[in-house]
Amino acid sequence: MTATMDLMLPHIRGLKPFQGVDPMEVMARQAGIPPEKVIRLNGNENPYGPSPRVLEALGSFQSYNHYPDPEQRRLREALAGYLEVPAGQIVAGNGSDEIIDLLLRMFVGPGENIIIPSPTFGMYAFSAEICGGRAIPVPRDEAFEIDLEAMRLAITPETKACFLASPNNPTGNIATEVQIRDLLETGLLVVVDEAYYEFCGHTVIPLLREYPNLVVLRTFSKWAGLAGLRIGLGAMHQDLAQTMMRMKPPYNVNLAAEVALLVSLDDSAILLERLRRIVAERDRMMGLLRKIEGLRPWPSQANFILCQLPEGRGKEIFDGLCSRGIFLRYFSTPRLRDYIRASVGLPHQTDAVVEALAELVSG
Numbered sequence: 001m002t003a004t005m006d007l008m009l010p011h012i013r014g015l016k017p018f019q020g021v022d023p024m025e026v027m028a029r030q031a032g033i034p035p036e037k038v039i040r041l042n043g044n045e046n047p048y049g050p051s052p053r054v055l056e057a058l059g060s061f062q063s064y065n066h067y068p069d070p071e072q073r074r075l076r077e078a079l080a081g082y083l084e085v086p087a088g089q090i091v092a093g094n095g096s097d098e099i100i101d102l103l104l105r106m107f108v109g110p111g112e113n114i115i116i117p118s119p120t121f122g123m124y125a126f127s128a129e130i131c132g133g134r135a136i137p138v139p140r141d142e143a144f145e146i147d148l149e150a151m152r153l154a155i156t157p158e159t160k161a162c163f164l165a166s167p168n169n170p171t172g173n174i175a176t177e178v179q180i181r182d183l184l185e186t187g188l189l190v191v192v193d194e195a196y197y198e199f200c201g202h203t204v205i206p207l208l209r210e211y212p213n214l215v216v217l218r219t220f221s222k223w224a225g226l227a228g229l230r231i232g233l234g235a236m237h238q239d240l241a242q243t244m245m246r247m248k249p250p251y252n253v254n255l256a257a258e259v260a261l262l263v264s265l266d267d268s269a270i271l272l273e274r275l276r277r278i279v280a281e282r283d284r285m286m287g288l289l290r291k292i293e294g295l296r297p298w299p300s301q302a303n304f305i306l307c308q309l310p311e312g313r314g315k316e317i318f319d320g321l322c323s324r325g326i327f328l329r330y331f332s333t334p335r336l337r338d339y340i341r342a343s344v345g346l347p348h349q350t351d352a353v354v355e356a357l358a359e360l361v362s363g
């Protein structure tokens, strides 16, 4: 190790990388097929992409030579209309990932922790570790429901926050308002990540009026097809929002993302129509997966399905899919080693996934 590495903070030196999704070309090379043949359903992306008007607006926008507004005035005004929350309570981020990172840097220092019902989205633990803190995983019950009693017992004097995704990634189920209120009553910061809200319509945004310790996260990556442009947001008490606005990088949301968000909100009819198609396709996929003996797909309120595979065969089936150019999400954690998560794609992609799974499971 070089002497410079010795100077580095030890918890950063030892950081394990976040498992993001590989580019199409890398997947294609791995499967030995052309990139256009790859079926990429491992990132919960939107198969229809941005609205056509977004693509036009990005091409004709003339001011990319200017810095974006550090106060995010137009963005926050537009988001206030969308969320029905005052603009002063909203902060936009470079993806909701950035809001997660900012929240953890605001609340968690070395030796402190957050509570997460596991399994859940990996960024909470990853960002907590960057702060020198850690995430305490509290196992969900056998139906992947949050275990409130165990969560309360896991709280220590060093606990600052609790992070919940609703619907949860990768299990697809929501946290109920009763469960969320229960956690809010602990007085901890409670972050409810509604990245998949638009696929189910369940939100706790109205609770912002009652609880100053609530933060709700949303993203334009999923329903609006803007994952590659990186735009998400947090809605929270205005004191928190003001502090977050002071500490964020001044130009954190780039102008292309701003243009795309504003036009998406203006052109939401087409996006909502696509959303309905994705939800219908999810339900069709669920029906097809249920018919395959040996598979147990879990009900989902999001744009993906978590599917339980025959015992002991998770990795083998995942590898079999990859070699056919079908990339789903595999988790190597002990609890999920016999599960696979499939994002909802286009109908012909669903058919290919179902056919391959049927063959691999029976083979």
Ligand SMILES: Cc1ncc(COP(=O)(O)O)c(C=O)c1O
Binding pocket: 043, 044, 094, 095, 096, 097, 098, 121, 165, 168, 169, 193, 195, 218, 219, 220, 221, 227, 230, 231, 232
């Ligand atoms: C629960 C959850 N939150 C946040 C994100 C990240 O969203 P963004 O693209 O806005 O950073 C994801 C992405 O998969 C997710 O599953």
